[in-house]
Ligand code: HEC
């Protein structure tokens with residue numbers, strides 16, 4: 001790994017930034033490593049790349065991490081030492097590190113990680129599904145696009161996860177399009193050890209974070225509720241009300257044998273559809289605290 005990463009554990013940030021740039025200079029600077037590393041400063045870059053210079057000057061990287069545009073701690077922290085590139089009059093892939101689509105994604109991410117190894121949540125990047133599937137930092141983060149480099153969520157995610165976009169547009173859905181929850185409210189885009197990269201030990205615990213009222217224990221529990229909310233709910237979206245996987249009664253009949261249902265489960269006032277509406281008589285579907293036997297049957 002890069003020297004900067006090892007130092008990251010015990011040097012202050014200002015020193016760390018210096019180490020990062022040195023380490024990067026070493027990879028692209030090659031021969032000049034004894035010769036001031038070949039850094040040339042942002043103002044030289046500006047001569048030919050004014051648009052990128054201007055966007056960079058507005059960015060958090062300029063404001064927070066970088067001491068001044070003349071310093072080597074600017075463009076070259078990401079693009080590598082630029083003296084050779086400038087000597088040769090510039091050009092695509094002429095002695096400068098680019099974030100092209102063709103570039104090795106791991107190599108691109110390593111550029112960012114020299115400084116961001118210790119960003120909270122980044123410790124699981126290596127084993128996260130994105131890194132393992134060749135998604136690099138610049139797939140989500142645009143570095144020359146504006147004041148903040150934080151991506152637009154969910155738009156950026158929809159770009160690759162078309163199937164989820166379709167789900168999120170269904171009749172019943174978590175309010176992602178409405179902006180009340182974001183993809184990253186539930187998922188850790190930088191990686192997590194949990195199934196589906198969720199921001200909890202497992203998907204079930206995730207639900208309780210926002211729906212604490214559904215967490216037991218209830219006096220009369222409905223076993224699938226404790227075990228797996230997703231046995232009845234499709235989390236991103238569904239064409240059935242309340243994010244249900246299927247309509248009622250089919251949903252219930254996956255597990256319950258209707259033929260053994262007691263007595264006359266409907267009266268002569270009931271319409272055809274309400275007769276099949278299990279919830280009309282069993283409304284406490286997530287569990288009941290009613291003290292009587294009615295609780296046990298989730299009828300109260
Ligand atoms: C924090 C990392 C970082 C810094 C600092 C940075 N860049 Fe970039 N640059 C990138 C990334 C990543 C891309 C790929 C496109 C994108 O994500 O916006 C890029 C793209 C470019 C491109 C190619 C543009 C294109 O669309 O093909 C140029 C030219 C460039 N940067 C110049 C500069 C200059 C000049 C500076 C300093 C004024 C600078 N960059 C500072 C990360 C950085």
Ligand code: HEC
Nearest residue numbers: 044045047048075079082086089090091092093096097098
């Ligand atoms: C003398 C002019 C000149 C200077 C100075 C210069 N460049 Fe370039 N650079 C170019 C030209 C020309 C290209 C090719 C652009 C193209 O084809 O779109 C280029 C390409 C790039 C690219 C790759 C863009 C791509 O799409 O492949 C990056 C990144 C870049 N320069 C960064 C820098 C940085 C960082 C500096 C300062 C250290 C710098 N340049 C200084 C002229 C210059």
Ligand code: HEC
Nearest residue numbers: 017020060064065077078111112115137138141148149150
């Ligand atoms: C030279 C060190 C350095 C490098 C290299 C670097 N960053 Fe940063 N970055 C910082 C610092 C410092 C901050 C300020 C926030 C902080 O204090 O953590 C920051 C902030 C950010 C933010 C937060 C933006 C916001 O609006 O809050 C994002 C996103 C980010 N960097 C992404 C990247 C990506 C992607 C790369 C690689 C293309 C990269 N950085 C490379 C040092 C660096």
Ligand code: HEC
Nearest residue numbers: 109112113116119125130135136137140150151153184189
């Ligand atoms: C799959 C998309 C995606 C990838 C890939 C990705 N990020 Fe992010 N990143 C995000 C999102 C979304 C946020 C905003 C999270 C938030 O606002 O809570 C973010 C936030 C950040 C921040 C701001 C600090 C924070 O936690 O809010 C930094 C710094 C950052 N990312 C750096 C990186 C680096 C470095 C890489 C590559 C090693 C990377 N990101 C890869 C989506 C991504």
Ligand code: HEC
Nearest residue numbers: 129133135139153156157159160183184187189195196197
């Ligand atoms: C550049 C394309 C790309 C972008 C942008 C992207 N992803 Fe992914 N994502 C992938 C790939 C590739 C995989 C791995 C294969 C798969 O599961 O589809 C993946 C997997 C996932 C997984 C499944 C993890 C697992 O363990 O099963 C989640 C969750 C996820 N991404 C969430 C997000 C979120 C949230 C965003 C936006 C912040 C996002 N992705 C942006 C490409 C992308």
Ligand code: HEC
Nearest residue numbers: 154157158161164168174176181182183186195196203235
């Ligand atoms: C309310 C929480 C929540 C929100 C919001 C959310 N997800 Fe998920 N996502 C989950 C859960 C839970 C799973 C299933 C994990 C498991 O059991 O494997 C999942 C699974 C996934 C998977 C794995 C493949 C699949 O289809 O199951 C991807 C990819 C994914 N989500 C992407 C996204 C994207 C992109 C967004 C934003 C548009 C998003 N998610 C919003 C909770 C959420």
Ligand code: HEC
Nearest residue numbers: 172180181185186203206207209210229233235241242243
């Ligand atoms: C980050 C917070 C968050 C997490 C985590 C979360 N939800 Fe939600 N959920 C919401 C919000 C917000 C709503 C909309 C509430 C409203 O509009 O009144 C909602 C609504 C729902 C609804 C009702 C939908 C409707 O049409 O009325 C169901 C069902 C649901 N969530 C199930 C789940 C399940 C199952 C999980 C775990 C896989 C989960 N939620 C995780 C925030 C969350």
Ligand code: HEC
Nearest residue numbers: 207208211214215224225226228229231232233242279285
């Ligand atoms: C056995 C199937 C089943 C399981 C398992 C299940 N639900 Fe539900 N859930 C339903 C049904 C049916 C409704 C619709 C109730 C109604 O319309 O009166 C519903 C409605 C909801 C609602 C919206 C209305 C409300 O009561 O707030 C939320 C939120 C919700 N469920 C969350 C969860 C969570 C979280 C879990 C896991 C802890 C879970 N559900 C497990 C069947 C289930």
Ligand code: HEC
Nearest residue numbers: 222223224231248251252254255278279282285296297298
């Ligand atoms: C994933 C399977 C599953 C689904 C789907 C499901 N249940 Fe259940 N349900 C169970 C299990 C398991 C029990 C416990 C059975 C037992 O203890 O004999 C149970 C118990 C019950 C009981 C109490 C029975 C008793 O003997 O105490 C009622 C009433 C009930 N479910 C109604 C429903 C309704 C209504 C639906 C649809 C909204 C539904 N269930 C969906 C698995 C499921």
Ligand code: HEC
Nearest residue numbers: 249252253256258260261262265266275276277278281297
């Ligand atoms: C008209 C009211 C009514 C409707 C509609 C109804 N039930 Fe019931 N159900 C009851 C009553 C009352 C009991 C309790 C009977 C007892 O305690 O002996 C019961 C008991 C049960 C039980 C536990 C006993 C057994 O048979 O294992 C299950 C499971 C159950 N219902 C599931 C369902 C499902 C699934 C539906 C929808 C297909 C449904 N019920 C529709 C009134 C109803």
